Amino acid sequence: MSARTMTARTDSRPGRVWFVGAGPGSWDLLTIRAAACLRTADLVVHDALVPPWLRDAIAPTAELVPVERETADGDPGEATGRLLVQLAASGRTIVRLKGGDPAVFARLAEEIQPLRDAGIAYELVPGVTAALAAAAAAAAPLTSRATASSLTLVTGHEAGDKPNAVDFRTIASLPGTLAIYMGIEQMDRWSTALLEAGKPAETPVTIVSRCSWPDQRIITSTLARCAVDAAAAGLRPPAIAIVGAAAGSMQRTGPLAGRRVLVTRPAGQGEDLATAIRGSGGEAICVPVVRLDAPDSWQPLDDAIGAAGAYDWIVFSSVNGVRGFVARLRAAGRDARWLGTARIAAIGSATRRELDSVGLACDLVPDEFRSEGLAAAFADLPAGGRFLLVRADRGRDVLPTRLAAAGHHVVDVAAYTNRSLDSLDAATLEAVDAAGIDWITVTSPSIAAAAARLFGDRMRRWRIASISPVTTAALTSFGLQPAAEAQVATVSGLVAAMATVDGPR
Structure with missing residues (x-):
């Protein structure tokens, strides 16, 4: 048994539940172990913080069960725990897919308790938590030998009946960095509390909205102005505020510097292309338009x-x-x-x-x-x-x-x-529109057909990079003319074609 596997009793094991961290949202920040769990799950219970393109990495034979963050039936975490007990009773392997890391502000304790009571085995698979992902996106060091020897994680939302609320006076006195999860909605409240507790008004605050999603946004402010600046910028949840760490410049260099490139390959299939784009200075935004399924018969x-x-x-x-x-x-x-x-x-x-x-x-x-x-x-x-x-x-x-x-x-x-997605949800399309896409990559005729249908006239506003003459022919059949075509049908050839069109930068 794994060191992270726990159970209250050993005489009854109807099934197993894996609590899997989905990371901040982008499928290329999903861990290898998490992806393996998703490929072998019989059933996946997921919440709204897991984006639809990540759910495409789940085995096509798995049943998907969405759960609401709020419920009229008592505590939502306990309600989900009871649901997991019922589902595991069938003997199936259940994945509880949670945004970020399942052990950080994810109601894990409430969901685990019913499993413990029922003697059902479970295991935790960690994910990239929001504080780490946001710090990386903003190039903001969370610790420093000189100025920040500690890191404190705090939620911006407190349970209404919680007897001991966050003690901002104690937190304000800590000589380190403060990461506030779900920080936008209550930003005025917690920033005021920290100021009243003696935290300097000029303390830097970095706010990362929708980290790793297509419409990710990053702003820098101060403790005194962060609430006003976040409202003025129209930042959307989920967001995390990093108090005490200033965002770095993180200048990208290379032929695609400053370019945002949409990667449309199936979930889990575009890592090499995304890596090559970033290596050329560009920003890769991953929104799959097709998914891979088993054939109708093996x-x-x-x-x-x-x-x-x-x-x-x-x-x-x-x-x-x-x-x-x-x-x-x-x-x-x-x-x-x-x-x-x-x-x-x-x-x-x-x-x-x-x-x-x-x-x-x-x-x-x-x-x-x-x-x-x-x-x-x-x-x-x-x-x-x-x-x-x-x-x-x-x-x-x-x-x-x-x-x-x-x-x-x-x-x-x-x-x-290859199956084209039936649709892209409104939130995904809104995020893509807000991202300011420069290029869209198309790596097969099936992706060409799916992208033309799902993105519509947006395809005419973006520059299109085709991986081969066959893919170009598919695009032109939809009235779309690529701005670049790879000389060799490889990832490096595709990136080189975009770089040639953009010219030296």
Whole structure:
């Protein structure tokens, strides 16, 4: 049992509950362990502080149960705890997904108590809490050997019946930094209390609104003026105020400095692109427009894996195809040895790296990272070859058509499906509008179709970066003309294309 796993009794374990921290909001601040929990959960209980794009990282087979922060049925934390007991009674694995870190101002104690009473095992998976994320976003050090040897976390909202409210006089005397969670709504009250307790009026205050969301905003003020300045700026919750730490300048350099770039890949799939954008000085804002689901049936892929050793070539058209194939291979109790003498081809360098990471040696990567490149690479093979193509359920027919025309036997199976999101909620669109987007990246025809539908005329105001000619063709079919197209269909090629258009900065 993990050191962080607890239970009140050991004679009854109907299920297990994982309290998982979702971080401040951006999916690239989700921890690896948290993402793993979401992929294996049977049921996910989430609240409003978890943004919709993060929920897309949840396993498609998991049931989603939203809970309200306020309820007429007594304490909302205890009500949620009772709900978790009922859900765990079925023996399923439950993830309680909470914004930030589940142990920091998240009503964890109230939700845990019913589980303890029922003898249900639970575990805590920490997340990036708001104070740390906000300090990083503002480049504001929380501690300093010279001026801040302590950090105090305080909530701006107090429970109405709490017998011992925050003692601001004691807090004001501490020689350190104060991070106030949920700080906007009661800013006038707590700033006045700190001033009356003797905190200097010129004490710096950094306020981070909607940290890591597309419409994140950061302002700096003083203790005397913070309430007025926050109201004038129209800052929206959730927000955190850091008292005693001034925001740094954090000047970004590089060809994309000052540019805000919208990353539209599925949740958990855009880390490499976001990292490359930041490495070039830009700001990556992640709003997925498609999600990855299991195919309608695993049977065709399972049958193909069962006969894998009979193929001459197994061809992967994406990273996700590799992941789906390997997951089903392992689920059948098999490994790379089962593939026998079959050779392996990957459509591009990223797919090859994924194969390498799971221990499958790649024999061929075409010079041109698309179906036409693969078809050209196989053009000189004698007829009669046996090919297994592993890809999405809705892919282009270029490769299977050309292979079949050349006299090869082709089996085409789906390892996953791309599904466009039905809609983006009003809060997400409002956040995107407020962010001031400069570029939107489009990395597949399916993302092109989803982005055109979900963002509408916004796409005509933003510059569009396309990863390949195939993606560009999909965009133009919707009347959208990319401002940049990658010379090589890779993340680095896409970033380089945007940098070329923007010019030296």
